[in-house]
Amino acid sequence: MSQSFDLVVIGTGDGGSGAAHRCRRAGWRVAIVDELPYGGTCALRGCDPKKVLVGAADLADWSRRMQERGARGRTEIDWAELMRFKRSFTDPVPQARLAAFQKAGIATYQGQARFVDPERMVMGDETLESRYFLIAAGARPRPLGIKGEAHLTTSTDFLELDRLPERIAFVGGGYISFEFAHVAQRAGARTTILGRGTPLRHFDQDLVQRLVRHTRELGVDTRLNATVTAIEQRGAGYLVRSEGDGRSETVEADLVVHGAGRVPHTEGLCLGEGSVATDAAGGVLVNQFLQSPSNPRVYAAGDAAAAPGSLPLTPVAAYQSVVVSSNLLNGNSRTADYRGIPTVTFTVPPLAGVGLTEAEARRQQLAFRVKSEETSGWYSNRRVNQSAAMFKTLVDNESDRILGAHLLGEHAEEVINLFALAIRQDLTATDLKHQLYSYPTSASDLPYML
Numbered sequence: 071m072s073q074s075f076d077l078v079v080i081g082t083g084d085g086g087s088g089a090a091h092r093c094r095r096a097g098w099r100v101a102i103v104d105e106l107p108y109g110g111t112c113a114l115r116g117c118d119p120k121k122v123l124v125g126a127a128d129l130a131d132w133s134r135r136m137q138e139r140g141a142r143g144r145t146e147i148d149w150a151e152l153m154r155f156k157r158s159f160t161d162p163v164p165q166a167r168l169a170a171f172q173k174a175g176i177a178t179y180q181g182q183a184r185f186v187d188p189e190r191m192v193m194g195d196e197t198l199e200s201r202y203f204l205i206a207a208g209a210r211p212r213p214l215g216i217k218g219e220a221h222l223t224t225s226t227d228f229l230e231l232d233r234l235p236e237r238i239a240f241v242g243g244g245y246i247s248f249e250f251a252h253v254a255q256r257a258g259a260r261t262t263i264l265g266r267g268t269p270l271r272h273f274d275q276d277l278v279q280r281l282v283r284h285t286r287e288l289g290v291d292t293r294l295n296a297t298v299t300a301i302e303q304r305g306a307g308y309l310v311r312s313e314g315d316g317r318s319e320t321v322e323a324d325l326v327v328h329g330a331g332r333v334p335h336t337e338g339l340c341l342g343e344g345s346v347a348t349d350a351a352g353g354v355l356v357n358q359f360l361q362s363p364s365n366p367r368v369y370a371a372g373d374a375a376a377a378p379g380s381l382p383l384t385p386v387a388a389y390q391s392v393v394v395s396s397n398l399l400n401g402n403s404r405t406a407d408y409r410g411i412p413t414v415t416f417t418v419p420p421l422a423g424v425g426l427t428e429a430e431a432r433r434q435q436l437a438f439r440v441k442s443e444e445t446s447g448w449y450s451n452r453r454v455n456q457s458a459a460m461f462k463t464l465v466d467n468e469s470d471r472i473l474g475a476h477l478l479g480e481h482a483e484e485v486i487n488l489f490a491l492a493i494r495q496d497l498t499a500t501d502l503k504h505q506l507y508s509y510p511t512s513a514s515d516l517p518y519m520l
């Protein structure tokens with residue numbers, strides 16, 4: 071059967087949904103397709119379920135830190151119960167999203183869509199013809215090309231574990247490994263991170279080093295010069311082989327989790343048939359209007375788009391979806407502004423950053439002043455006995471604008487938004503310093519960081 075639309079959206083996550091609703095509100099005939107339950111990664115398999123688990127890890131850690139400081143009795147994590155609580159967030163999402171699309175009059179399809187030519191996609195025996203397509207197909211774990219790769223568990227599976235294994239190895243030194251290791255270790259597992267090269271490479275490395283030290287103090291076996299070469303089955307568990315510093319090492323684990331990066335999930339879309347050009351990683355190449363230069367009917371948003379300056383994060387996907395809908399409805403006129411995107415590793419405590427790292431600012435030969443300090447002795451961290459705490463700010467000498475801000479410690483994930491606001495709204499460091507902040511809060515530390 072063949073159907074005709076003004077816009078067909080691939081993906082029901084944050085990159086796809088906003089544009090689908092906006093275009094439909096403007097009277098367009100819109101269809102949306104997903105091969106998985108509706109809702110996308112963030113709501114079902116990423117940010118939201120993850121932070122429910124991080125909340126419990128935070129509580130367990132806080133309770134440990136407050137022993138002999140007024141608290142008695144340790145909080146322990148009941149994994150099965152925590153999972154049930156997590157599912158109370160994720161389980162209702164697909165039905166609620168489907169109902170919202172249907173109520174809006176958006177045609178909904180379930181299945182894998184692929185291009186057959188530049189104007190048509192098929193899905194099973196349905197053909198969807200459209201004036202425009204939006205590819206918001208998200209990302210998938212990066213293929214590693216190592217022996218025994220099939221034994222790897224994905225982040226999606228980790229977030230569905232009914233029982234927490236005793237020994238867990240995380241392959242890769244990115245945010246997924248650090249976040250999950252911090253949760254699993256607090257929940258009673260023995261964890262190992264096997265990373266190579268620079269860990270958490272989007273973050274300022276001085277703060278990363280402090281977090282790595284803290285992660286090791288928690289008991290997470292953190293190996294940062296370990297290139298994983300093979301995963302072998304050993305009875306009910308696995309042996310993970312790695313190389314580094316001229317040495318071969320092994321780790322035994324009951325579960326091995328992929329935390330080694332994600333790439334655009336475009337391989338099933340037959341983009342070649344649709345004349346949609348991609349970069350080497352499979353990201354859809356786009357111009358400044360998020361439109362494919364090789365097929366102007368096609369736009370891309372979120373993790374599937376290869377947009378220079380962008381980051382694979384939920385708020386960026388949602389923002390790009392708005393930019394795309396604006397360009398579709400009003401003609402190409404809106405470009406995305408990627409300045410000041412805050413990003414957080416939800417460890418306990420969290421690590422947050424926005425703008426340039428010190429290394430990036432030096433590479434650009436900017437003239438700037440740096441302020442950096444350990445802040446475990448500052449009231450907001452000492453009150454909760456948080457020993458891993460630090461900040462670094464970079465301020466342009468001439469304009470007094472914030473070039474970058476990096477925070478580790480209590481409420482870093484919230485305070486970073488104030489620095490992001492300053493960067494995006496062109497506020498100066500002096501503006502931020504002269505702001506009145508509610509007290510005592512972590513935000514009220516901000517003037518002392520500048």
Ligand SMILES: Cc1cc2nc3c(=O)[nH]c(=O)nc-3n(C[C@H](O)[C@H](O)[C@H](O)COP(=O)(O)OP(=O)(O)OC[C@H]3O[C@@H](n4cnc5c(N)ncnc54)[C@H](O)[C@@H]3O)c2cc1C
Nearest residue numbers: 081083084085105110111116183207208372373382383384
């Ligand atoms: C474990 C984890 C934790 C994360 N934590 C955070 C966080 O704390 N903060 C943050 O900002 N970001 C986080 N992210 C990243 C964030 O989830 C993504 O950036 C965001 O969800 C991307 O949205 P999207 O719309 O581009 O893609 P998605 O939400 O992934 O949606 C894409 C959809 O397209 C569908 N699809 C793909 N190909 C086809 C096809 N051919 N046919 C039909 N359907 C198809 C997929 O099934 C999927 O549902 C996390 C990611 C993971 C994996």
